[in-house]
Amino acid sequence: MLVVMQQGATDEQIQNVIDRMVEFGFDVHRSTGVVHTVLGGVGGRAEIDLGVFDVMDGVKEARRIASPYKLASRAFRPGGTVVGPIGGAQVVVMAGPASVESPDQIEQCAEIVSKAGARVLRGNASRALRDAADRHGLLVISEVPDLTQIAPVSELADILHVAARNMQNFALLAELGRQQKPIVLERGLAATIEDLLLAAERILAGGNYNVVLCERGIRTFETYTAATMDISAIPIVKKLSHLPIIADPSHATGRRDKVAAMARAAVAAGADGLIIEVHPDPDHAASEGALSIRPDQFAELMGQLRLIASAVGRTL
């Protein structure tokens, strides 16, 4: 850690800061510049709250040097991590309806998405979903809305999905760290990229390294879309972390007519996969019809994505 003292900080103030750093287990190196004295701390406790230093007299600012996440950092596994089918050369598309409405509807969905080239079927966990996926050689991804649903969802799904709303549900993250199944962890609406990596760290810390991150939009002043999809998070996560990252253009935009453009953008920027809402008849969907695309739109999109994937050295 580093503490930059204010211009004119007194020796006593500096000494107080040094003493506190030592209390937290740091070796302290002092550099005296023309304007500022800088105190560098080596070793020490990782989980320390730097705000404690920020409010000390004479302190200009305190800051961490090491990333606050370790297991999620690129340095931990420079070659990257492959989680199930995700993170290799292939861009993995997961698609399906918001709600499983009937065995017929989900069978139709499974057929549509597998024919178009998706590898994973999305939907709320149910026997009908599992069966339809199996018939079409698809994996299953389903949301785990809270702690109590981990066991039942795990029986039916291959990949567990943590919604943006739950990104900082620490009890849930801790329990997911004790599972083996791959987890897709969505970025919260108010979460920085660092917040997202810190949330992933909580799962990794439990021993489950099968974590895939998911960009699905942040809240900004622009209200035309449901959220502003931060496409730049994709290459940034690739640099900072070894974990794969996918994107959810359906919920990020909230509008069917913007899904294809944003799905293409995500793959062009290097996403390892996509999760897309597709419905045989979105105008009559039980939920989220406004952001679900039609089968023909999905098929056309998959054709475009195949070309874009190859432009960035990948397959689909």
Add this chain to the structure above:
Amino acid sequence: MLVVMQQGATDEQIQNVIDRMVEFGFDVHRSTGVVHTVLGGVGGRAEIDLGVFDVMDGVKEARRIASPYKLASRAFRPGGTVVGPIGGAQVVVMAGPASVESPDQIEQCAEIVSKAGARVLRGNASRALRDAADRHGLLVISEVPDLTQIAPVSELADILHVAARNMQNFALLAELGRQQKPIVLERGLAATIEDLLLAAERILAGGNYNVVLCERGIRTFETYTAATMDISAIPIVKKLSHLPIIADPSHATGRRDKVAAMARAAVAAGADGLIIEVHPDPDHAASEGALSIRPDQFAELMGQLRLIASAVGRTL
């Protein structure tokens, strides 16, 4: 609801929208302007997803007229609601440490805050907290971090506190709707004022009308503070809702040296109360020391708040 058609929308497009509105139970009034046709819908289902209309051909935009919340709206109780001690003429101050560290520490806290004029002791629910509060004639507010904690916390606390992180934990809100105890519901970092009122609506809908809202900052591009405290939310909530609103300057700013200024601002803007972290020795607090104020700072602040409360026609 209203649907504004695009300039040049065809009769067939307009008819399709009318048909869909009727499907959802609306009576439709059509107004044809020089540029736009507007379709007004009366009656119909309240919980309808307007996005369904937004993506129909020829639609410029669809929008709700009625507030999406009813029970939380000012119209529901024009005279306002008093929740326990909160919402009347007195500005209610809740104060205490982030963590109960020992019986001694919490006894010290209770003495400090009650002497300075606070009415409620904050801290994580424990027997020591309850006893200290009782000795000093204080009420107790404690956080309910998840569903399983409602019962044990309710045994010790008078007011249940829902943290910003849980504002959209719908299972938790539903269960709190079945309780009798007052709830303090914090605004999430990415929540609009409307989002906050919609979250309150979920508690009210269960039958528990004892809800107090709490402004504790929203996430913006300004990074000097932990969050940007939206003081204007205070008079806005007063206009839109009958529920009391308090403010949490400690977590909003994240910095001890900014707490007093923001506490004063909140009361000047009309807040019904404050929740403030106070610690006998913040530099050695087990947690949140950076944002906790010292006893002398708290006492000085209370003196200022008393004058400001009277400037806006209230007591403290």
Add this chain to the structure above:
Amino acid sequence: MLVVMQQGATDEQIQNVIDRMVEFGFDVHRSTGVVHTVLGGVGGRAEIDLGVFDVMDGVKEARRIASPYKLASRAFRPGGTVVGPIGGAQVVVMAGPASVESPDQIEQCAEIVSKAGARVLRGNASRALRDAADRHGLLVISEVPDLTQIAPVSELADILHVAARNMQNFALLAELGRQQKPIVLERGLAATIEDLLLAAERILAGGNYNVVLCERGIRTFETYTAATMDISAIPIVKKLSHLPIIADPSHATGRRDKVAAMARAAVAAGADGLIIEVHPDPDHAASEGALSIRPDQFAELMGQLRLIASAVGRTL
């Protein structure tokens, strides 16, 4: 326009609003719903400040139905507008250095960018830039930092560039409306898509229809990049307006290592062009070296963009 009255608004309040609407030249249609009365206004002055109604007693909200921009709207020219080389089937790449440092440097730049397939050379207006562009068959785009520079820049450049900082410099926009040259108008850091279209409207209103919009990032809470590039603005502008839209991944990200990913994303999302900083030796550039890419990076990117352009039915 529409005014939605509060639940329980009195007849007198409603009449006051009607009277005010009539004062502004509107014909008023009154619809009385179960909960709200809605007043629809047809005709009337376009430039009216709706806030006047928002603060009247008994008013819930006032809103515009027609877009506040007319000339910039898609309805004005449903087929779209081609501005010089921009807006047709070809994705137009503009590239070059932040600063013209010497005749040699700009000659080198012109050669690099024209060989790689760019059509326009960017740089601050100078004779050396003009000459280098001419030698390589490139057009020239240069910034117009203020009113006084329109004439001198116009002598050397083919396209005039308005920086984000100047998006609401109304005197500048008004004067550019009187020019014939194509204008590239950047979105301001705090500008909504509607704000951008309103700024364009000011140029169009002066008679200059040769306007190209440019997405270059908005300010959000994410600080890893200089700004958050709102890629979704590209398909949204395509729907709302007939004007072409390009993207500036160099300034949006502020980081050389993120430029290529965001350039690819923009083209995949449907951008009509790109403006990119390229420098023969960015590590020793006079300015903006951190966000300028090297010639080899630019050539590789152009190869990828060619494939992506064809995936969305365009050329490069």
Add this chain to the structure above:
Amino acid sequence: MLVVMQQGATDEQIQNVIDRMVEFGFDVHRSTGVVHTVLGGVGGRAEIDLGVFDVMDGVKEARRIASPYKLASRAFRPGGTVVGPIGGAQVVVMAGPASVESPDQIEQCAEIVSKAGARVLRGNASRALRDAADRHGLLVISEVPDLTQIAPVSELADILHVAARNMQNFALLAELGRQQKPIVLERGLAATIEDLLLAAERILAGGNYNVVLCERGIRTFETYTAATMDISAIPIVKKLSHLPIIADPSHATGRRDKVAAMARAAVAAGADGLIIEVHPDPDHAASEGALSIRPDQFAELMGQLRLIASAVGRTL
């Protein structure tokens, strides 16, 4: 400056960074930690673009230690600066209409605001405004919309007002640095507090130290108000800078019914002054009627402010 190297950075990468730092005139101190090597630079050029280091191989991040502003920093004048009447014990209220509509209207305004205790009359520069102010012993503040207006406005006004839109109009700031008159500089909608201080620095650098900062709201996802007034900026600026800071609740909220609450909050938080739109008949104002308050509202507000000012040890 400091450069933190990535974990695993090679000796060659470290040496390259050191060489570049030396090129920029820095003395370099190298500290090797368990995980990271940190390079501290002392001396060197102040205006250096740190992004140049951010994109070098092996660099985790580069950062400035010294504040990027010097003349505007608190350390430059620890005792604070008084600008004309602003910055002393008295909270200075500036009030008046958005537009001078007639000699009668401005005379009325001057009487209203001076009677209620304001010290400065606001309005667009005109002879009528000047005369009305003189008759009532008020100073005059008027906006300088662009460079060409400095001279004519200076003839009529005592204080020059730079609107938020112009906060980064560098040509204008430079010229204002050559003036003697006090300048009120508004924070831009997308400007951090540091951006605001850097803009002030440009005026100070020209030799004009009579600068007053003004908080008038930042753009956030909350759309109920025109902008989100960042009240915490007031105590923060007080800590970081010696310059006075005032607040503009009229434009920040954009709504007449929220002006009083935010004016009170600003004074409670320590503002040195306020600038408020007041109009004898806001419902018929030529402009900005929606955010102008009535004479009776202004008088009531001034009474409350007087009490709040005294609560924080000031007068009004």
